[in-house]
Amino acid sequence: MSSGTVIIETIASDALRGNPLGDPFVRRVPVYLPPGYESGNARYPVVFVLTGFTGRGTMLLNDSAWDETLPQRTDRLIADGKVQPMILVMPDCFTRIGGSQYLNSSAVGQYEDHVVKELVAFVDKKYRTIADRDHRALVGKSSGGYGSVILAMRHPDVFGLMASHSGDMYFELCYKPDLIHALRALKKFGGLDKFWDEFPTVHPKDGDFNAMLNTIAMAACYSPNSTAPHGFDLPFDTETGELRGDVWQRWLEWDPVYLIDKHLDALRSLRLIYLDAGLRDEFNLQYGARIFAARLKARGIQYIHEEFDDGHMNIPYRYDVSLKAISDAMPK
């Protein structure tokens, strides 16, 4: 089986320079070039692969016990004729607090700009891409699925296809349980300020830690507030636990299930909307996908919606399905 090539680009981002969390503006971004790229002159479609919370593109190259790396997987899919040769780009939108949701936020940084403006241009300039939206796709899992949905809705001129594995949607079910968990864990960590300062060295990084960090990161992405401590509002009162309705409403303005009507034309224009989730998803994302799909259906928008018998973690095998769907949906 012939192998593609992985080049790890080092990209200095103007969008990320001076970001509020002090994260590096120079990022390492793996680019997968399919077998044949180097010896030929053909142009190729491009798929941006967005990692989940606490991930970044280089982790898609990690060795693991039971799974292929993403390049190995793609090599196999191409060799088997399941997927046409394509370029994969693996952005790094990791931050000190675990992620960015691929959005612009005054509390986190301009990650939407980084991906949509900088990386797209960089790749189209440097590599032999087919540089149009019909040959440019987004795919990702979890927060990366969220990023794929959001960026495709907001930038249909840039991206013509989108696939979300277990993507964050219907915040009522996917984030609320973590809010409650974080609320309960807050005291154990000595309060928000202490956690904020010390979390990188907190051990163990257990379920309490994850709920706290996830809640903080989502607040920084969805309810930034430059006048608030640490630059964001939490959606609950840390003492009484009362939901702050105004802050929660700001979160909901970023919930894909409520954004459909705002981006109807964009969604209609997509060549592919692919959604899936596991039937035992620990973050209840199967329900979000069902709600999103039901709303697309009610509006006459085409989509593919699958469910599979698994949870949220360790599901890279689902890329076999999404990459094929992307390949199939591109113009022949």
Next chain:
Amino acid sequence: MSSGTVIIETIASDALRGNPLGDPFVRRVPVYLPPGYESGNARYPVVFVLTGFTGRGTMLLNDSAWDETLPQRTDRLIADGKVQPMILVMPDCFTRIGGSQYLNSSAVGQYEDHVVKELVAFVDKKYRTIADRDHRALVGKSSGGYGSVILAMRHPDVFGLMASHSGDMYFELCYKPDLIHALRALKKFGGLDKFWDEFPTVHPKDGDFNAMLNTIAMAACYSPNSTAPHGFDLPFDTETGELRGDVWQRWLEWDPVYLIDKHLDALRSLRLIYLDAGLRDEFNLQYGARIFAARLKARGIQYIHEEFDDGHMNIPYRYDVSLKAISDAMPK
């Protein structure tokens, strides 16, 4: 130590006759008479003790490994001079689905009427009570704490004192997690209709079972709908998991934290508002109590609010505190 007397009354309730769940309208209601009652002529205050979900008054007489029965506890408190001699009444508002929240509901029955109208009259007629609201209190735990709060707010002419241990409040935190749990468990049980028919013989009665039953029972109490299957609306779509906003709003109309302003005069008139909850309450009821207390405070209403280092279960020792608070707050 001299002991009081427990008489188990058998009461045929007009309010419960023909109730929709087919539960018995004849109920066994323990009445505790303090030491000295039988040999004297004195009149006594009355405390209605409301049990939690899946409980009924007779269970307050149950023997257990580490705790006194309620009569044993009260004997001791009276003997120690902590509590003045008083009559305790232990209603049975249990139903096929585990409880009634002490409300009137077209799906469950007229349990509010049963307690407020029938039992109060029965006790005042049969026993030497001090038959005024200043000597008539409500106390309970969990759903019984809820009942105490609700009945005191709605019937200040009948009850002049109220104490809630870990009472259901702020449904956003105390019921939402169970909704999610029930949603996930629904498929395992073969759907609502099957569960409804078979749950009494379902084994094991585990966490999934409890979440399902609790959700169903609360729906029957808070969002009854005589035109819906089984007589109530669930607050979520059983397929997509989407929260049904209109149904949830009907639940919130029964949430004590939102009922304060509707019953301000009643609350101001109470001789005692006592609230507590454990710092590790599995149903997050410490937050509900804090929110309730904060709102009382903001309105200048007196209350006692305590927190203790324990969870939701096995906390009858808290009655030592509430019964004393009730005793102290009654007119001398």
Next chain:
Amino acid sequence: MSSGTVIIETIASDALRGNPLGDPFVRRVPVYLPPGYESGNARYPVVFVLTGFTGRGTMLLNDSAWDETLPQRTDRLIADGKVQPMILVMPDCFTRIGGSQYLNSSAVGQYEDHVVKELVAFVDKKYRTIADRDHRALVGKSSGGYGSVILAMRHPDVFGLMASHSGDMYFELCYKPDLIHALRALKKFGGLDKFWDEFPTVHPKDGDFNAMLNTIAMAACYSPNSTAPHGFDLPFDTETGELRGDVWQRWLEWDPVYLIDKHLDALRSLRLIYLDAGLRDEFNLQYGARIFAARLKARGIQYIHEEFDDGHMNIPYRYDVSLKAISDAMPK
């Protein structure tokens, strides 16, 4: 349906007088007399019903949400012709540390003597029993199942039938997990001495508490040592966690699966050996029952062995099966 009568006897036990834990030697023991007893002259078989750890006989009269009391259950079984009229005796072998395993132990007290000598004699003297071993049975659940097995093996002259629901056996699987749990929890509780002194008022009484107490109680029953602190040896080093092989061996000398060959004649003589356990027993007791049954089978001893689809808790409905088996196995 006619109802039997429950008399709660108050028995001053010579065997328990001066017991090392300071527990009361006067015990309340419910005796169930079947319908017809009081109006007739018939003599009846007797079943001793042994409760599990942290239980005592009076708890079999407790009201509960989904189950009958034991007298209600027996009334129904007799009315339905499933079970012949019989007397039930419900001993109290509860101790400060939760139980006694129905054994004589220098660290706990003479509970075996109390049941086998005192209670049998008391009941035969006071009530119209058929006072022979063919009409005298033992039944119990969990530690009560253990007690039934052990007392029947050791006193075949007294008891001719035995039934064990989820009885403690094969300590390797039923106690070892609790040992590990207790070992880990020990530090949280401040060590054995502190726990020993304070456990009655420790809150919450959670899984850590239960594992600790269970381990301590079993050690007091199986490896008493009058020269050791608190009168018993723990089977592990509390610092390194190393299993103390000699102490563990003393436990195993009380494990029913290893006692079969010592009591072969007794086992062969029993009119009934009934064993069951749930397929999801949280204490792995289904395996113990299988091992016990396999060994009986290998030795040509008759028994009934059932498994059912449930866990360890809330399984009083299994008494329907065992009481019928006992009734059927008695001489006609």
Next chain:
Amino acid sequence: MSSGTVIIETIASDALRGNPLGDPFVRRVPVYLPPGYESGNARYPVVFVLTGFTGRGTMLLNDSAWDETLPQRTDRLIADGKVQPMILVMPDCFTRIGGSQYLNSSAVGQYEDHVVKELVAFVDKKYRTIADRDHRALVGKSSGGYGSVILAMRHPDVFGLMASHSGDMYFELCYKPDLIHALRALKKFGGLDKFWDEFPTVHPKDGDFNAMLNTIAMAACYSPNSTAPHGFDLPFDTETGELRGDVWQRWLEWDPVYLIDKHLDALRSLRLIYLDAGLRDEFNLQYGARIFAARLKARGIQYIHEEFDDGHMNIPYRYDVSLKAISDAMPK
């Protein structure tokens, strides 16, 4: 900060050729060369870094959210003067069933030979090592800690230093809970044969899966039996759950705490014995380390033993301590 170099060697192993599990005999083995290696002529000590169960050397290069890769970590430690420049070798002893415990087993393969004979010789031949046992160390975590202990005890002529992070020891506490878990999970997976055939594609790979696989793998390493199905004996009866004493005894012959007296001279000869474990280790390995340390102490053998406040997972920061201890203990 200057960076070392990582070379990923591809090694065809004679020891692994024709291994019984059909695993590849060609392995990729990362070798870390310290800053200065390529420009100079110095010789360096060598540390073999052994990964845990389901790991292999290349995973030490994986990118992760909160941690450095092992080469990044070593670069930093060298730059800070904490650790002298050294070569790191990262073997791949992964197998179809997750690992090999770095042993020779008829059921798994000759992994001990692969490391001790082949890799040591390969590295000494190809790189400028200080090729003596005083400059050759083993370090690893979990099963890699086990491998370090075992190989150092068995090959003191080859390795003069050893460090174990949370290494498998005292099987009574570290494997027994998994045995019980596996026993219970076996039915869910349809039995051993089915699991053996299908486990690579079983989803989800949850706690049941991990307990099953771990039990199978340890049995293949510790109790291989060429006449048994799949080449090994399980230490329990899969139907009754009874421990197979003879098989368990074979496991114990590989338990480090019981091997000390067999390898006393070897242990005495080591320049470094370093042990640690987290106080909340999910596999109870803190107890194993304490027992091992206590036995060393009783025999007058020097060692370093540390405990830290964390669990079993995500603890690569402990390499800061062990690599420094190794560096310090080598001859100056």
